[in-house]
Amino acid sequence: MSKLNETDIQGFVLRGYNFHYARYLFLHFEDAARARKLIEWLLPSITTGQRWDGGKPQSTTNIAFTHRGLAAFELPAATLISFPVEFQQGMKDRADILGDTGLNAPEHWDAIWREGKVHAWLGINGLTAAGLDARCAEIEALLEETKGAVLLGSQDAASQIVNGTANTKEHFGYTDGFGNPDYLGFERSTQPGQGKLMPDGSWQKLATGELLLGYADEAGELPVAPVPHILASNGTFMAYRKMHQNLATFRAYLEEHGKLYGGGKEKLAAKFIGRWRDGTPLELSPDREDQSIVLDPQRSTNFTYGADGDGTKCPVGAHMRRVHPRDAFGFNGKLIDRRRITRRGLPYGPFAAEGDAVSDTDDRGIIFMALNASLSRQFEFVQQQWIEYGNDAHQGNDKDMLMGNHGGHGKFVVQGDRSAANPPYVCAHLPSFVELKGGDYFFLPSITALGMIAMNLVDPR
Amino acid sequence: MPNVNGSVYGLTILSPIIDDEKATPSHDLQIRAYLATLPTGEESPFAQAAGTHLCRLVVMDDVVYVGMPACEEHLKSKYLIFESNLDAANDAGLESYLRGLAGTISQHLDAIWGHCVGYPGAGNADAFVRYMKACQLETTFFFAAVNDKTVPETLRALQTQRAVTDFIANHQGMEPARLQAEFVEFAARLKAEPTPPAGSIGEGSWGRGRTIKTGGHNE
Numbered sequence: 001m002s003k004l005n006e007t008d009i010q011g012f013v014l015r016g017y018n019f020h021y022a023r024y025l026f027l028h029f030e031d032a033a034r035a036r037k038l039i040e041w042l043l044p045s046i047t048t049g050q051r052w053d054g055g056k057p058q059s060t061t062n063i064a065f066t067h068r069g070l071a072a073f074e075l076p077a078a079t080l081i082s083f084p085v086e087f088q089q090g091m092k093d094r095a096d097i098l099g100d101t102g103l104n105a106p107e108h109w110d111a112i113w114r115e116g117k118v119h120a121w122l123g124i125n126g127l128t129a130a131g132l133d134a135r136c137a138e139i140e141a142l143l144e145e146t147k148g149a150v151l152l153g154s155q156d157a158a159s160q161i162v163n164g165t166a167n168t169k170e171h172f173g174y175t176d177g178f179g180n181p182d183y184l185g186f187e188r189s190t191q192p193g194q195g196k197l198m199p200d201g202s203w204q205k206l207a208t209g210e211l212l213l214g215y216a217d218e219a220g221e222l223p224v225a226p227v228p229h230i231l232a233s234n235g236t237f238m239a240y241r242k243m244h245q246n247l248a249t250f251r252a253y254l255e256e257h258g259k260l261y262g263g264g265k266e267k268l269a270a271k272f273i274g275r276w277r278d279g280t281p282l283e284l285s286p287d288r289e290d291q292s293i294v295l296d297p298q299r300s301t302n303f304t305y306g307a308d309g310d311g312t313k314c315p316v317g318a319h320m321r322r323v324h325p326r327d328a329f330g331f332n333g334k335l336i337d338r339r340r341i342t343r344r345g346l347p348y349g350p351f352a353a354e355g356d357a358v359s360d361t362d363d364r365g366i367i368f369m370a371l372n373a374s375l376s377r378q379f380e381f382v383q384q385q386w387i388e389y390g391n392d393a394h395q396g397n398d399k400d401m402l403m404g405n406h407g408g409h410g411k412f413v414v415q416g417d418r419s420a421a422n423p424p425y426v427c428a429h430l431p432s433f434v435e436l437k438g439g440d441y442f443f444l445p446s447i448t449a450l451g452m453i454a455m456n457l458v459d460p461r
Numbered sequence: 462m463p464n465v466n467g468s469v470y471g472l473t474i475l476s477p478i479i480d481d482e483k484a485t486p487s488h489d490l491q492i493r494a495y496l497a498t499l500p501t502g503e504e505s506p507f508a509q510a511a512g513t514h515l516c517r518l519v520v521m522d523d524v525v526y527v528g529m530p531a532c533e534e535h536l537k538s539k540y541l542i543f544e545s546n547l548d549a550a551n552d553a554g555l556e557s558y559l560r561g562l563a564g565t566i567s568q569h570l571d572a573i574w575g576h577c578v579g580y581p582g583a584g585n586a587d588a589f590v591r592y593m594k595a596c597q598l599e600t601t602f603f604f605a606a607v608n609d610k611t612v613p614e615t616l617r618a619l620q621t622q623r624a625v626t627d628f629i630a631n632h633q634g635m636e637p638a639r640l641q642a643e644f645v646e647f648a649a650r651l652k653a654e655p656t657p658p659a660g661s662i663g664e665g666s667w668g669r670g671r672t673i674k675t676g677g678h679n680e
Contacts, residue, residue: 413626426629428627429630
């Protein structure tokens with residue numbers, strides 16, 4: 001596999017920018033010609049995957065389209081129907097398959113996601129809040145001037161800043177964002193635990209086609225992609241999900257059960273997810289937080305579950321173990337290599353320190369974006385089988401502790417041993433700690449493909 | 462050993478469907494129409510007869526021609542396929558299972574297999590068993606999710622697992638003497654409970670079954 005053309009791939013796909021401020025703008029196209037013109041104007045400022053040898057820019061700009069958005073460009077019908085069915089349907093129509101029912105059902109989503117008018121996602125990241133505002137102001141002025149699209153709404157998201165320093169905590173207090181899969185052809189510093197597990201215990205990069213269209217995937221096949229090939233190549237699909245966090249419920253539940261659980265509150269919080277809240281993996285340090293592990297790239301994601309089959313260190317149903325099972329399902333981890341996703345995202349809403357008064361109705365949560373070559377095989381599979389069902393993890397009908405659509409009926413078993421500090425425990429009557437507020441499926445085209453769309457040159461023949 | 466995996470028998474039966482130009486609708490369509498009305502879960506006839514872990518009935522029309530370079534081939538007949546995982550570890554066990562079906566759900570068997578060539582009816586159990594075995598194909602390899610427990614044992618185990626999980630969840634941290642007293646009472650109560658009926662545990666049952674829509678190539 002030769003090096004990828006980083007100048008043709010959107011930067012948002014190739015790397016997490018690690019910027020602390022973001023705004024996602026949601027656009028609606030009213031006229032195909034004006035929409036194409038807008039893309040033409042935006043194109044020179046779309047951030048690519050090229051390295052920033054001259055230092056980070058003040059802001060980044062990336063763009064993606066829903067299937068309705070692509071139709072609004074009046075792409076040829078033969079191209080539009082060649083997209084995978086789940087993308088054509090959009091996330092709302094996939095609710096039953098995703099388990100987005102009950103509290104998470106579309107009827108409870110924000111209006112913008114219920115109405116189905118979102119055509120494009122513009123992802124703006126800012127190095128500073130001022131950099132973000134400045135870039136967004138430019139874009140809004142461009143929209144105003146060109147009438148290329150209507151701005152339906154926007155979503156702000158930002159890291160938590162403590163004493164002037166940003167961290168990677170989310171609202172429940174967990175340190176987030178440990179590692180994404182590595183892919184062949186990507187120039188990126190890699191660390192053990194982030195690719196695929198090999199029989200000798202080493203970690204290798206995943207096939208490029210697990211993320212990018214136009215390349216071989218882990219089965220040696222080309223991912224299902226639209227025609228023409230050049231429209232698809234170097235592009236990817238994104239699931240965008242706005243997930244509200246019921247912080248008051250989470251804190252009350254943890255407080256109540258932390259008192260009953262013999263290992264104490266912080267250990268129970270760690271058991272939920274598989275890492276202590278400072279990020280230390282339970283598998284490597286089951287009894288205490290250890291920043292020396294968290295800060296060491298050779299160790300922070302470098303572990304497997306094979307020697308912990310009983311889940312006495314990291315529970316079998318812990319969030320991290322369910323969604324990235326490594327070797328937990330046997331066969332040297334082979335069963336999961338086609339179920340990996342690249343995650344992007346930031347929290348939204350005000351952060352609340354421990355002890356601050358909080359309410360479930362406070363507007364806070366996380367913007368979760370999953371990038372993958374196949375929404376159905378990767379994101380949807382993980383959501384359906386590993387978040388909303390427990391059979392693969394030998395947890396029966398139990399859903400993911402944190403992310404599951406429990407509605408008060410959930411259960412999570414903390415495996416333990418005979419020691420007083422690590423007893424078994426059953427968390428029952430789980431409420432929904434997280435509720436879906438909407439989102440959709442997007443196609444993130446390559447720079448070449450954006451140019452073809454702008455110039456109305458998409459030809460499926 | 463073919464047909465058997467642990468204490469579970471993998472039964473495969475192919476019965477040729479009557480080809481009668483005068484039948485309206487044709488016999489295979491009549492089978493399809495009847496199968497479409499059969500309930501699943503607790504109300505399924507195969508839950509009412511003893512010993513079925515799971516089973517499936519399929520009407521096979523023909524082999525599908527997929528185009529060049531495959532050659533076009535056809536079956537001599539349409540077939541009714543019956544696949545069943547049942548409690549039996551040998552031929553005698555299979556025979557007793559088939560006799561159980563004939564004795565419990567004969568009206569369903571007759572309504573389905575009545576459209577098959579040479580079917581003698583379930584009223585005559587000996588003839589029924591002979592017919593089914595004549596239509597049997599060797600199951601060379603099959604997967605049994607549970608291969609060392611009978612259907613009632615499995616149902617009992619699931620019932621116990623759920624009850625014990627609930628007991629633990631509701632009694633964690635309780636003072637030991639009281640916990641013991643409540644456990645003794647709980648164990649006695651559980652023991653006295655009847656085994657849940659086949660088909661009663663699973664999808665959507667007890668408010669906590671699997672509610673998600675599945676299918677397609679996600680699985």
